[in-house]
Amino acid sequence: MQYQSTRNSSISITSAEAIKQGLSEEGGLFVPENIPSVKLDEIEKMADMSYKQRARFVLSKYLTDFTDDELKNCIENAYTKEKFGTENIAPVYKLNDGMYILELWHGPTCAFKDMALQILPHLLTTSMKKTKENDEVVILVATSGDTGKAALEGFRDVKGTRIVVFYPNNGVSEIQKLQMITQEGNNVGVAAVSGNFDDAQNGVKKIFTDEDYKDLLAKNNFKLSSANSINWGRLVPQIVYYFSAYADMLKGEEITLGEKINIVVPTGNFGNILAAYYAYKMGLPVNRFICASNENNVLTDFIKTGVYDKNRAFHTTISPSMDILISSNLERFLYDLTGNDDSTISCWMNSLNIKGKYEVTPDVKSKIAELFSADCANDKETMETIKACNDKYGYVVDTHTAVGISVYEKYAAETKDETKTVIASTASPFKFNQSVLIAINGHGAVAGKDEFALLDDLAQKSGMTIPKSLAELKDKPKLFNTVCEKDQMLQVVSDFLQIG
Numbered sequence: 001m002q003y004q005s006t007r008n009s010s011i012s013i014t015s016a017e018a019i020k021q022g023l024s025e026e027g028g029l030f031v032p033e034n035i036p037s038v039k040l041d042e043i044e045k046m047a048d049m050s051y052k053q054r055a056r057f058v059l060s061k062y063l064t065d066f067t068d069d070e071l072k073n074c075i076e077n078a079y080t081k082e083k084f085g086t087e088n089i090a091p092v093y094k095l096n097d098g099m100y101i102l103e104l105w106h107g108p109t110c111a112f113k114d115m116a117l118q119i120l121p122h123l124l125t126t127s128m129k130k131t132k133e134n135d136e137v138v139i140l141v142a143t144s145g146d147t148g149k150a151a152l153e154g155f156r157d158v159k160g161t162r163i164v165v166f167y168p169n170n171g172v173s174e175i176q177k178l179q180m181i182t183q184e185g186n187n188v189g190v191a192a193v194s195g196n197f198d199d200a201q202n203g204v205k206k207i208f209t210d211e212d213y214k215d216l217l218a219k220n221n222f223k224l225s226s227a228n229s230i231n232w233g234r235l236v237p238q239i240v241y242y243f244s245a246y247a248d249m250l251k252g253e254e255i256t257l258g259e260k261i262n263i264v265v266p267t268g269n270f271g272n273i274l275a276a277y278y279a280y281k282m283g284l285p286v287n288r289f290i291c292a293s294n295e296n297n298v299l300t301d302f303i304k305t306g307v308y309d310k311n312r313a314f315h316t317t318i319s320p321s322m323d324i325l326i327s328s329n330l331e332r333f334l335y336d337l338t339g340n341d342d343s344t345i346s347c348w349m350n351s352l353n354i355k356g357k358y359e360v361t362p363d364v365k366s367k368i369a370e371l372f373s374a375d376c377a378n379d380k381e382t383m384e385t386i387k388a389c390n391d392k393y394g395y396v397v398d399t400h401t402a403v404g405i406s407v408y409e410k411y412a413a414e415t416k417d418e419t420k421t422v423i424a425s426t427a428s429p430f431k432f433n434q435s436v437l438i439a440i441n442g443h444g445a446v447a448g449k450d451e452f453a454l455l456d457d458l459a460q461k462s463g464m465t466i467p468k469s470l471a472e473l474k475d476k477p478k479l480f481n482t483v484c485e486k487d488q489m490l491q492v493v494s495d496f497l498q499i500g
């Protein structure tokens with residue numbers, strides 16, 4: 001299978017090349033030339049497979065230039081019991097007869113980004129070998145919180161790679177920040193940027209498109225690549241867990257083969273929900289997708305109106321990993337919906353770049369409406385949902401997952417749709433302990449307490465154990481204190497690489 005760019009369909013490269021390049025040179029994203037299909041009886045067979053086997057089955061459909069051994073090796077290195085604390089990797093928790101929580105946060109950094117970022121470094125280094133690349137890869141990441149740590153943890157000490165992570169100075173939780181500035185490894189760099197996530201993301205994009213800088217890097221035997229969800233190697237592993245959830249529900253006799261489910265995804269960059277859409281296009285029986293946003297509800301408006309308009313106030317919310325106004329992966333979705341129309345996509349993205357806005361055709365709008373619902377939840381609703389979920393089910397969720405549940409409950413009340421529904425749970429509640437404890441016990445519960453006292457309190461309240469990686473943060477030295485302006489990001493990278 002070959003890969004094209006969403007802004008130039010005539011490009012035709014292997015998956016290894018697409019993963020190595022990350023972003024196409026004209027700014028487009030790499031997508032498979034067609035979406036492979038999976039038959040119902042194959043889905044049925046997945047019920048008796050391990051997560052690793054399911055991953056091998058799905059990935060082999062897309063990464064056709066990887067040998068069986070190469071794929072197996074990448075998967076074996078990524079989805080281990082040691083790293084995820086469970087063979088199951090992405091277990092499904094039944095909340096009630098209609099609601100199933102897909103727990104995607106059992107990895108080393110306690111958020112769903114691990115599902116992709118534990119395997120991406122292996123896919124990438126394998127891709128480098130396959131394409132006879134001798135340069136060292138330099139991974140640049142802009143993070144709204146969870147990607148940064150997950151990428152650092154995935155790439156740390158991986159031979160032939162270096163990684164620099166930029167996070168918005170005031171846009172991540174205390175725990176997220178601690179996780180990043182205590183990162184160990186001989187190939188890692190971390191810096192805060194004054195600004196919000198989009199500032200950090202735009203800064204990284206600028207470095208990627210700077211031709212002079214690319215030359216300078218090449219002279220020093222470095223090659224830029226990305227671990228953001230624009231990299232195909234980030235997206236493709238995420239398709240696996242939607243099949244896995246369906247297979248688990250089949251195995252547990254919660255659904256029958258072929259029964260359609262709804263999928264709810266708390267969304268930021270549109271990556272996770274896009275992976276679910278690819279699973280559907282491959283043949284996973286899905287009734288509806290429900291796209292859940294926080295107060296940064298640019299996607300809610302887009303799905304309802306067909307107008308994408310980022311000219312609006314940016315809100316810092318209690319679900320910071322979804323505080324995003326430019327949902328990069330939407331481009332892949334639109335490329336598919338327009339029947340791979342690269343010139344239309346270029347035009348829309350150009351308009352987004354210049355006017356901060358574009359409007360899709362009525363045809364595309366109605367295609368979206370056939371399959372997608374969307375809504376948003378503000379911080380107050382999110383907090384209420386955490387409390388209600390704990391009161392009703394004795395199950396504690398994080399702020400992002402709560403946005404998903406809140407939006408789903410609104411949807412279900414409005415539509416009376418009783419289709420069994422899988423809600424992607426994207427972070428451990430321990431990662432956002434402060435908001436979670438306030439939601440359950442009020443502000444008094446957190447007053448004057450540090451992060452680690454809060455972790456203890458939450459463990460007591462939820463009956464869950466504190467993830468080891470979070471408990472350990474207490475004694476780790478803080479290794480990074482750089483804060484830079486938007487226009488200094490390039491210099492930070494140069495300093496880290498000791499060039500220019």
Ligand SMILES: *Cc1c(COP(=O)(O)O)cnc(C)c1O
Nearest residue numbers: 146267268269270271272321426
């Ligand atoms: C990244 C992230 C999201 C948003 O995922 P997208 O793929 O960007 O839509 C949601 N929740 C958490 C906890 C995240 O880390």
